[in-house]
Amino acid sequence: MPHEKKRVLVVGAGAAGTACAWSLSQHPERFEVEVWEALPVPGGVASSCAVKDGKHVINDQVQGGAPSYRHNLRLLQMFGFKPSPVMMRIAFGVGDKQWTNHSPSGLTSRLQAEIARFGRVLRWVKRLEALFVVLPIDTVLRLLRFSDDFRYQMVFPLVALFFGTGNQTPRVSAAVVARVFLDPDLRLFDYCPSRLLNSVPEMFAFPVLEEVWGTIAKRSGFKLCCSRPLAKLHRLPGSAGVLATDAAGATCAFHEVVFACDAETVLKTMDNPTWLERRLLRNVRYYTDFCLTHEDHDYMADMYDIKPAQRDNYFVRTYSGADADKIEMSFNLSTYQPHLKVPHRVTWGGGGEAGLDIYQTYYLDDRHRRLWTDGRVEPGKVLARRWMRQFAHTWTHFACWVPWIRFIQGTRHTWYCGSYTLVNTQEIAVISGLAAAERLGAPYPFADDPLAAKQFDSYLAVVHGARRRGAADASGGWLAWLGSWLPSWWRSRSVAPA
Numbered sequence: 001m002p003h004e005k006k007r008v009l010v011v012g013a014g015a016a017g018t019a020c021a022w023s024l025s026q027h028p029e030r031f032e033v034e035v036w037e038a039l040p041v042p043g044g045v046a047s048s049c050a051v052k053d054g055k056h057v058i059n060d061q062v063q064g065g066a067p068s069y070r071h072n073l074r075l076l077q078m079f080g081f082k083p084s085p086v087m088m089r090i091a092f093g094v095g096d097k098q099w100t101n102h103s104p105s106g107l108t109s110r111l112q113a114e115i116a117r118f119g120r121v122l123r124w125v126k127r128l129e130a131l132f133v134v135l136p137i138d139t140v141l142r143l144l145r146f147s148d149d150f151r152y153q154m155v156f157p158l159v160a161l162f163f164g165t166g167n168q169t170p171r172v173s174a175a176v177v178a179r180v181f182l183d184p185d186l187r188l189f190d191y192c193p194s195r196l197l198n199s200v201p202e203m204f205a206f207p208v209l210e211e212v213w214g215t216i217a218k219r220s221g222f223k224l225c226c227s228r229p230l231a232k233l234h235r236l237p238g239s240a241g242v243l244a245t246d247a248a249g250a251t252c253a254f255h256e257v258v259f260a261c262d263a264e265t266v267l268k269t270m271d272n273p274t275w276l277e278r279r280l281l282r283n284v285r286y287y288t289d290f291c292l293t294h295e296d297h298d299y300m301a302d303m304y305d306i307k308p309a310q311r312d313n314y315f316v317r318t319y320s321g322a323d324a325d326k327i328e329m330s331f332n333l334s335t336y337q338p339h340l341k342v343p344h345r346v347t348w349g350g351g352g353e354a355g356l357d358i359y360q361t362y363y364l365d366d367r368h369r370r371l372w373t374d375g376r377v378e379p380g381k382v383l384a385r386r387w388m389r390q391f392a393h394t395w396t397h398f399a400c401w402v403p404w405i406r407f408i409q410g411t412r413h414t415w416y417c418g419s420y421t422l423v424n425t426q427e428i429a430v431i432s433g434l435a436a437a438e439r440l441g442a443p444y445p446f447a448d449d450p451l452a453a454k455q456f457d458s459y460l461a462v463v464h465g466a467r468r469r470g471a472a473d474a475s476g477g478w479l480a481w482l483g484s485w486l487p488s489w490w491r492s493r494s495v496a497p498a
């Protein structure tokens with residue numbers, strides 16, 4: 001007698017939810033997959049929008065990734081999309097506090113001794129990760145008597161570029177900072193003992209993301225229900241599954257649910273969480289940030305060290321005085337989004353001029369709104385406004401959430417994926433979705449790619465406490481460090497069900 005198909009509800013069609021649903025839908029004989037998404041289109045924060053009367057399309061949140069983003073790159077390739085190479089050129093600070101990742105500056109010469117000492121500290125942090133994972137970078141640098149200029153003008157702006165959501169940079173785990181420089185797979189920059197940074201890493205920019213996620217959803221065998229937010233989830237006793245109710249009041253039964261949205265939504269919609277679920281999900285802390293997309297060159301010239309000949313694409317500025325531990329940052333989208341360099345004609349109509357300068361400026365943590373300079377952007381030059389809720393990479397995220405999620409994965413047919421399960425990157429989002437699918441029984445699709453498999457196995461070990469079917473023991477990897485400080489009996493507790 002044929003087995004009954006497992007009916008799976010995936011909540012959220014961001015990168016994590018779509019990857020999960022795609023992987024499950026490769027096995028239609030075993031899974032019937034429905035995705036409920038609150039927004040009208042899939043992609044979540046990997047979104048696009050039309051600007052300038054529809055003449056241009058921009059990716060208005062997620063922009064790009066590193067060559068180590070194997071899962072994203074494989075998915076792009078499978079669905080016929082091409083990433084574009086981008087050289088990452090960053091301008092930090094202004095005046096005598098100005099420095100870059102590509103040219104010498106007065107600040108780096110002045111702080112040369114501290115830069116060299118920082119390299120030695122990073123090596124110690126890496127060696128003693130178990131300790132440093134719960135120590136904020138600011139505490140470590142203060143204890144070791146690094147100067148305000150070094151902390152506020154060099155280390156925090158650099159860390160904030162990758163992990164600065166919510167303006168929580170001083171509270172980012174010291175171990176995470178060391179990984180940015182020293183981990184062979186995660187490393188974004190090579191540490192330079194004389195200038196801190198002296199290389200221009202090659203990254204890639206995503207093609208139009210709404211097309212990417214729309215195409216993946218269209219060509220896969222799952223049912224995507226956009227503009228259908230989950231309002232309530234009720235878990236039935238034993239193996240009876242779950243009842244999901246949408247915002248219109250319609251209720252459907254599923255065998256399993258995968259939450260691929262944020263932790264706040266999980267807590268809001270789940271009507272009977274266990275004590276542990278409630279306790280842990282509350283530990284993911286979110287902050288409200290704001291982004292302006294604009295064309296105000298004068299604002300950019302006032303706020304940042306803009307030298308057009310340098311073609312920098314990232315700009316970071318530090319507030320002054322007592323708020324010197326907080327930053328604002330901007331990007332010049334036109335220097336790396338390929339669809340801005342040429343008229344875009346795929347689905348958006350096309351036309352328009354090349355040689356634009358479209359900027360995005362991020363203002364972090366609305367509790368510090370009094371510091372924001374968004375009021376200085378000429379209103380007539382604003383192309384788009386967006387509010388965002390983002391989690392922060394404080395040490396508490398790595399001490400009170402990440403190591404414990406494994407104990408709620410699978411509780412009452414409920415699974416968790418999304419970048420908030422580890423770090424805020426598009427690559428982790430995709431890996432996390434594939435991991436939830438694997439736990440439900442869908443084989444991992446990229447086992448032929450050694451770097452991808454290594455990252456996946458590490459994620460599975462840390463966030464699920466599980467081993468991939470058919471894989472050797474999860475070892476090394478750029479995520480394994482998070483698990484490496486856990487007692488060994490916590491690691492690889494279980495093997496995913498066959």
Ligand SMILES: Cc1cc2nc3c(=O)[nH]c(=O)nc-3n(C[C@H](O)[C@H](O)[C@H](O)COP(=O)(O)OP(=O)(O)OC[C@H]3O[C@@H](n4cnc5c(N)ncnc54)[C@H](O)[C@@H]3O)c2cc1C
Pocket residue numbers: 011012013014015016017036037038039042043044045046060061062063064065228229230231260261262265269388390417418419420423424425426427429
């Ligand atoms: C502004 C911004 C820029 C970024 N840039 C980069 C970058 O350049 N490179 C990089 O690697 N990473 C970047 N990131 C981080 C990374 O891309 C994200 O962490 C990742 O895409 C998140 O994917 P996700 O699927 O976990 O979550 P999301 O994309 O947030 O998806 C969650 C989905 O759940 C849906 N949802 C919420 N509530 C409900 C409900 N009740 N019912 C149904 N659906 C619901 C949401 O609408 C959303 O679509 C960026 C993040 C942000 C916010």
